[in-house]
Amino acid sequence: EKFSSGLAVFFATLGSAVGLGNIWKFPYLTGEFGGGAFLLIYFLCILFVGLPIMLGEFYIGRKTRKNAVGALKALKPGTSWKYIGLMGVVASYLIMFFYSCVAGWVYFYLCKALNGDFAAITMESAKTQFGDVIMGPLSPIVWQIIVLIVVASILAMGVKKGIEKITKTLMPLLFILIIICDIRALTLPGASEGIHFLFQVDFSKLTATAILTAMGLAFFKLSLGMGTMMTYGSYFTEDNNLFSTAAKVALSDTLVSMLAGLAIFPTVFSFGMEPGAGPGLLFMTIPLVFSQMPFGNILLAAFFFLTAIAATTAMLSLVEVPIAYWTEEKGLSRKKAAIINALVIGIIGILATLSVDKSSLLGDVTFWGKGFFDWFDYISSNILLPVGGLLISLLVGYGIKREDLHYELSNQGTLQVNTLINVFYFIVRYVTPALLVVVFLNSIGIIKL
Numbered sequence: 001e002k003f004s005s006g007l008a009v010f011f012a013t014l015g016s017a018v019g020l021g022n023i024w025k026f027p028y029l030t031g032e033f034g035g036g037a038f039l040l041i042y043f044l045c046i047l048f049v050g051l052p053i054m055l056g057e058f059y060i061g062r063k064t065r066k067n068a069v070g071a072l073k074a075l076k077p078g079t080s081w082k083y084i085g086l087m088g089v090v091a092s093y094l095i096m097f098f099y100s101c102v103a104g105w106v107y108f109y110l111c112k113a114l115n116g117d118f119a120a121i122t123m124e125s126a127k128t129q130f131g132d133v134i135m136g137p138l139s140p141i142v143w144q145i146i147v148l149i150v151v152a153s154i155l156a157m158g159v160k161k162g163i164e165k166i167t168k169t170l171m172p173l174l175f176i177l178i179i180i181c182d183i184r185a186l187t188l189p190g191a192s193e194g195i196h197f198l199f200q201v202d203f204s205k206l207t208a209t210a211i212l213t214a215m216g217l218a219f220f221k222l223s224l225g226m227g228t229m230m231t232y233g234s235y236f237t238e239d240n241n242l243f244s245t246a247a248k249v250a251l252s253d254t255l256v257s258m259l260a261g262l263a264i265f266p267t268v269f270s271f272g273m274e275p276g277a278g279p280g281l282l283f284m285t286i287p288l289v290f291s292q293m294p295f296g297n298i299l300l301a302a303f304f305f306l307t308a309i310a311a312t313t314a315m316l317s318l319v320e321v322p323i324a325y326w327t328e329e330k331g332l333s334r335k336k337a338a339i340i341n342a343l344v345i346g347i348i349g350i351l352a353t354l355s356v357d358k359s360s361l362l363g364d365v366t367f368w369g370k371g372f373f374d375w376f377d378y379i380s381s382n383i384l385l386p387v388g389g390l391l392i393s394l395l396v397g398y399g400i401k402r403e404d405l406h407y408e409l410s411n412q413g414t415l416q417v418n419t420l421i422n423v424f425y426f427i428v429r430y431v432t433p434a435l436l437v438v439v440f441l442n443s444i445g446i447i448k449l
């Protein structure tokens with residue numbers, strides 16, 4: 001089964017990339033790590049690490065037309081490269097444990113917005129409302145389970161075509177709604193301070209952890225390093241220009257993140273909030289921006305509705321990796337695989353939901369200062385995805401004959417992309433792996449940037 005056209009390829013891939021990463025994670029990490037300098041490192045990571053690895057994954061997927069593990073087995077039979085795929089299956093679970101929790105908050109906020117709960121919102125009540133939502137303890141778990149039931153049902157039906165259609169119509173709407181939000185946020189009193197925060201590059205704020213986090217975010221954002229883009233590449237059409245798809249997806253995705261940042265930071269500064277407020281940043285600011293607008297309540301509900309859809313399509317692509325593995329490699333039926341995966345994610349994911357905040361039920365259970373929620377995120381984004389990415393860049397750069405790469409990337413010689421292939425080959429062989437290694441060594445203190 002393939003995507004139906006070039007446009008469908010683009011929207012389906014964008015549907016995987018755009019999600020809570022843009023709207024929730026990107027702003028809160030940029031806020032936590034001090035703005036401009038973090039943003040600059042993030043852009044460099046997208047360009048020199050994200051884009052080449054995305055192309056590499058597309059290449060592997062489309063050439064072999066298999067799931068992540070099967071693709072690596074087919075590409076390099078009898079070698080250990082297949083473990084990249086298995087690592088990806090593990091990373092997918094770790095991400096889902098906390099992603100399903102945050103998606104639950106979004107579903108919950110949608111309900112609250114429909115209910116008119118944010119009508120008389122103030123800065124203080126925005127904080128207490130978020131606190132109540134995450135503290136539960138029962139309601140955030142129930143919402144997380146609802147999220148997983150939705151995801152598992154869609155996956156069990158195996159509706160690839162449905163995903164293209166949904167993203168094609170709803171993604172542009174989300175885009176427009178964020179722009180409306182931007183216009184309001186940018187005209188709030190004191191908004192310019194937020195712009196300043198976002199764009200002023202101050203390298204003194206840049207720690208080793210900030211650099212590693214920016215790199216991890218680039219992987220997380222573009223759904224890289226764990227086989228999602230291999231799996232999607234395996235559904236691409238034969239005549240798709242992989243270079244242009246990768247460039248368009250990376251650019252659009254970064255644009256959505258920037259627009260989200262331009263809605264959130266002016267609001268943060270205008271209301272005198274803390275940019276480093278952490279995972280609640282989105283949930284405390286967005287209701288405030290919309291409360292300042294005519295039809296604010298309806299627009300707010302629409303915003304959370306579209307964010308819920310974006311989060312859901314991103315999760316479908318995340319869980320597609322283990323589902324494809326269990327069905328294609330282990331012979332499980334799609335239905336069984338969907339149910340079992342949702343159960344496993346739900347049971348362990350509850351640990352994330354109960355450890356979001358220090359005052360949560362499991363808030364005291366920490367290992368080296370981090371609770372479950374933070375560890376699931378840290379191990380996946382900052383370790384497994386970049387390590388997976390490093391291995392993919394080495395595989396594509398050194399493990400594949402240059403002619404083979406040329407043949408596939410030029411669509412059997414039908415595209416005139418020689419220069420692009422040469423640039424790509426150089427970057428994926430030397431620049432990407434070198435940057436990844438330097439960032440890793442810097443983060444464990446062996447070298448000092």
Ligand code: TRP
Pocket residue numbers: 016017018019020021022095219220221222223224225226228314315317318
């Ligand atoms: N990119 C998505 C987001 O930003 C999350 C996501 C979907 C993902 N599939 C992935 C992250 C695969 C890492 C790997 O919300």
